[in-house]
Amino acid sequence: MRILIIGGTGTIGKAIAAALAPQHEVLVAARSGTANTVDIEMPESIRTLMARIGRVDAIVSAAGQAAFRPLPDLSDEDFALSLRSKMMGQVNVIRFGLAAVVDGGSITLTSGTLAQDPIIGGAAISLVNAGLEGFGRAAALEAPRRVRVNAVSPGWVTETLLANKMDPTAGTPAATVAHFYVQAIEGKMTGQTIVVRRAIAG
Template sequence: MKVLVIGGSGTIGAAVADALRGGGHEVVTAGRGSGDLRVDITSPDSIRQLYGQAGRVDAVVSCAGGGAWKPLDQLSDGDFEHSLHYKLMGQVNLVRSGLEQVADGGSITLTSGVLSQEPMPGSSAISLVNAGLEGFARAAALEAPRGVRVNVVSPPWVAETLQAMGMDPSGGMPAVQVARAYVDAVQGAHNGQTLDARKYA
């Protein structure tokens, strides 16, 4: 199986790429500044060029996208615009352009996050886009052609990320465990689902 992993050099993405390779899959990674191919998911043209370069794939996994983390009264219009344009519409456009590029019965897996269901102070913009992605996937799965499946993985805080932020990593989940949810999304029969990565610990 040929799998395109977008954001494949990030903490979660690298773990996902390693797990898929360990399962015998061919993995092509893509990112803004690293990977086998380059893509800027804020640009629909860049996404279309990526698919043209990658060719036919059996699955697409997106581990890309970010958003603004600030108290609500400090979030600007630009912060919301960035969050919506990058993590939400960036991944929505990966699906829109990818549906015809994925093989029959293949899959596209997006990334939301636990903040969609368990928000925290400062997470308003990110909680918004995470919840939007989950709703989009449920609807898109109903219209995807040729048996293509569309799902979302919702990771918790990742231990390696917490450590890099100077925080206690014990409150997070190791990326290698988070990756199991993505592998299940690719190899399983889920469709229109949000997979809570914490269940794969």
């Protein structure tokens, strides 16, 4: 398959690319560090990327920012960034990506378990994650030509916890998280959110 990974230079995206590379042709897109530049905050940038890459069997989005801050401290700009980047960015990947995907192909978004399990400081992230999961289910119903739409909802990724000097035992390795994206791409599921809970040792 020919697979576009938006955010393919990031912690999760790199692991998805590594998991897919042996079997598939992988195109990596991000704002920097790749020939396929795109900024999902800008609709025209997504349209330009889709026009440039042509047909693909699958699109994965593992990109988008959202603000982590306690509710009383969340500013208008924190909400605007979260909605513009992680939420509308990925909504627009579906809107402008559908036509690029072959019949029966797939688009897989990234939400996050704060949609299911809120924590202090995560309100804006819970908002966009839950919105993305709802949109993904609805988009799956209306997607043309049997194109499948799913979301992967990761919990903390081990590498991210380590990078932030946090206890890594609460995390799931990026390579394990990537496996669920591969399932969404290679399987038959549609309209699903795959929730990745903490890896169980042993």
